[in-house]
Amino acid sequence: MADAPVVAVRGEAYREVAPELARFTVTATARDRDRESALTRLAERAAAVRVLLDSAEPAIERRETGELRVWPETRRSGERVVAYHGSVSTTVTVTDFTALGELMLRLAEQDQVEVSGPWWSVRRDSPAYREARHAAIADALTRAREYAEALGARVTALVELSDARMAAEPLLARAGGGVGGLAGGAAPELELDPRPQPVEAAVEARFTISEPVLG
Template sequence: MRMLSFCIALALATPLYADEAGRITVTGEGQAFAAPDMATITLGVTERADNARDAMDATSAGVAAILGRLTAMGVEPRDVQTSDLSLGPVWTQHNSSGEAVITGYEASNRLTVRVRNLDSLGGVLDAVLEDGANRFSGLGFGLQDPAPLEDEARRAAVADALARARLYAEAAGVDLGPILSINESGGVRPMPMDAPMFAARAEAVPVAAGETGLSASVTIVFALGTDE
């Protein structure tokens, strides 16, 4: 599936000298889509206890179990990273005095995990929940090698700008001259996607891969001449 959406801006510069050729500036946008082959999930373990040591020990035990399960399911160590580790008091306000006192401690350990085998994603989510993950704050799909899709989006953006420039030049009754400059605007950007849900396996957490999309924007300046 390939789609293009266009956002074109046209500007004619006023010549500084009588013999200076006119110019036309066109901005084209291109989009490219592909099925993702990687998912990134953010999950964690949060535990409370009467003292700080017990809270951190309980959290660490849960994370250790999750790390072991991820390794057993083929997730490589380079694809697992601790993204947040915290420990703090739990405050409770007494109804009688209104004074806040410490009634326990809460420890939290959050992991960011890349799953390169999407067929196993539902099973991975189900397994880490079994092993003690009680925080889940993110799921994103992407490509392990986005370069080919980025180039496709750039080509689409240039083709868009060329087509629009020819159209405007024809409508204005002028010749479209050579390209004077090409500038990429803002780099290649990911696009949010919506997709229906499906279950990776009957007993696993349902996940949806859908498509991932990238968009590119390019501004091209052309010289103009009079159509005689």
């Protein structure tokens, strides 16, 4: 068996699957000539965002406070402070896409709040990756059998199998520009079309084959 002919192949699989998660960011900002007033406004606006997110808790899988920034605005010359700025961002991960558009618009209605996203993705442990890996192995075996058949031989055993590249990380695909603040009144309806996510897998395999029939 050690001297048996060997065929080396690469098996690949590519799938497009429905996203499982949607992520967006919501940022509250404030500006005032007085530092304490700027901070107070920022805290109030961040609290209003939290209230809205609390009300949408069933659709939210995860929320994380990101960067908090407070900085002075100075004149072009010198260090004289003319105003203070502040911002705080929250990243929200949603699993219920039917509630996503309404939630983003409700947040965008808030004073001095910016909403950006969504970015679609597949869970790291999604069955789609397992299915892609199985398909890549099946592709490698099919190719090996085809090469062996062309030589008048058959595949006899697997010598080695390796992961040529890890299954693609969930890709984040932005659906459009950020949603700015909206005028007062009832929020308009917004339907979002989830973007299919690519899932890939590739393997490299070596198989022994029976003695080729040449000539």
